[in-house]
Amino acid sequence: MSTPSLAALPIRRLTLRDLAACADLSEDRGWPREEHKWGLLLAGGTGYGIDDPAGGLVTACVVTEYGPHERPELAAIGMVLVAERHARQGVGRRLMRHVIERTGPTPLTLHATVYGRPLYEELGFKVIGQAEMVRGVFTPDGAESGVFTRPATAEDLAPVLRLDEEVFGTDRTHMIARLPAFADQLRVAEENGRITGYAAAWPNMATQVVGPLVARDTATAKALVSSLAARTDRPLRTDIDIRHEDLLGWLKERGLASVGFNAVMTYGIPELPGDWTRRFAPLTVAAG
Numbered sequence: 001m002s003t004p005s006l007a008a009l010p011i012r013r014l015t016l017r018d019l020a021a022c023a024d025l026s027e028d029r030g031w032p033r034e035e036h037k038w039g040l041l042l043a044g045g046t047g048y049g050i051d052d053p054a055g056g057l058v059t060a061c062v063v064t065e066y067g068p069h070e071r072p073e074l075a076a077i078g079m080v081l082v083a084e085r086h087a088r089q090g091v092g093r094r095l096m097r098h099v100i101e102r103t104g105p106t107p108l109t110l111h112a113t114v115y116g117r118p119l120y121e122e123l124g125f126k127v128i129g130q131a132e133m134v135r136g137v138f139t140p141d142g143a144e145s146g147v148f149t150r151p152a153t154a155e156d157l158a159p160v161l162r163l164d165e166e167v168f169g170t171d172r173t174h175m176i177a178r179l180p181a182f183a184d185q186l187r188v189a190e191e192n193g194r195i196t197g198y199a200a201a202w203p204n205m206a207t208q209v210v211g212p213l214v215a216r217d218t219a220t221a222k223a224l225v226s227s228l229a230a231r232t233d234r235p236l237r238t239d240i241d242i243r244h245e246d247l248l249g250w251l252k253e254r255g256l257a258s259v260g261f262n263a264v265m266t267y268g269i270p271e272l273p274g275d276w277t278r279r280f281a282p283l284t285v286a287a288g
Contacts (some may be wrong), residue, residue: 006050006058006091011098014047014060022047025057025081032205036118038062040182041079041286044175048099050069050091058083059091063099064287065106066172073170074101074273077110078286081182091158092116096123107268111285117263128271129264131285135207135237136256138229147223152186159195160188168288169273175283176212184208187227189220199224200283201232210238213281218246221280225251234237238281247280 010031019042023033040048045064052058061080065244067073077099082092099103100108100123109133112120121127152160157177165171168266183200185208190196201208210228221244229236236256240248241264252258262285266272282288 006086006089007094009050009053009058011050011095012050014042014049014062016042016058018042018047018049018057021057022049022060022079025060025083026079028056028083029081031081034204036182036203037284037286038079040175040178040284043150044178045076045287048102050095052083052086056083058086059095061095061099062286063103064175065084065103066168066175066288067170072103072106072268074288075106075108076286076288077108080110080116093119093123096120101169105268107266109264109266109272109288111262111282112209112265113260113262117265120265123137123267125267126264126270127263128266130242131239131262131264131282132242133262134248134251134256135235135240135257135259137235138251139227139255140226140230141254145219145223147188147189147196147220148191149187149223149227152180152188156188156195156198160198163195163198164212164214167275167278169275174285179283183229185228189215189224196220197224197278199228199281201228201236203234204237205238206234208232208234209284210236211281212279212283213238213240214278215280216278218244218250221247222250239285240281241276241279243276244280269286 041062049060050058065072183202185201197220
């Protein structure tokens with residue numbers, strides 16, 4: 001019996017039952033397996049993929065929608081991967097076109113590597129910004145910031161969600177509400193009983209990823225990062241909007257080094273909603 005062509009293989013929805021296959025696909029392309037992150041994305045978003053008749057997945061991606069369930073206001077595309085043995089055969093283009101068709105009029109966003117960017121530009125995505133990934137062992141400077149931070153409690157969820165919607169520009173309750181279980185740490189900055197920022201640190205292989213990082217100003221963002229770093233012995237990793245030059249410079253002074261850049265891209269909207277001045281780092285580049 002002949003093997004079906006790639007173009008004939010159906011695209012299907014992925015579920016948490018596909019977590020191991022998604023992690024295998026990451027590993028196949030030289031990425032970390034990131035099973036913890038895949039679990040969050042498949043639980044909170046919609047996975048799409050193509051099964052390989054020989055076993056495993058030909059390709060996969062995850063779409064995370066935000067806003068009203070019946071009328072999403074923004075969707076983030078992430079973890080777009082094609083198995084090495086099927087690369088450069090148009091599979092990724094076919095999967096992306098399927099996602100664009102399925103999301104309809106919903107505006108899209110993604111973080112693109114230098115390798116993926118040409119495909120996304122071909123499909124109509126526009127570059128609107130850039131994020132810099134930094135990683136390393138954080139060295140505290142010993143200075144008092146004057147910003148009070150503490151562990152988040154159950155009572156903080158409602159004000160954190162209100163702040164997040166204001167800064168992100170649309171409701172993402174279904175993802176932020178998962179942070180207490182997903183992250184090792186979830187902390188808030190507070191002034192006079194009002195939450196002025198929040199941040200999480202979650203495990204990803206040998207590092208702790210700081211994200212999301214939402215703060216009233218740079219001083220608050222620094223205090224949140226410092227408080228997270230003080231409570232882990234792992235290196236930190238985060239993706240910072242390059243417009244936050246002060247925070248990036250400070251992180252590098254504290255021991256984090258630049259790893260690379262991703263282009264922030266949109267489809268259907270000229271800019272991302274919300275307030276970028278208070279949005280320092282995404283939950284993960286795959287989910288915005």
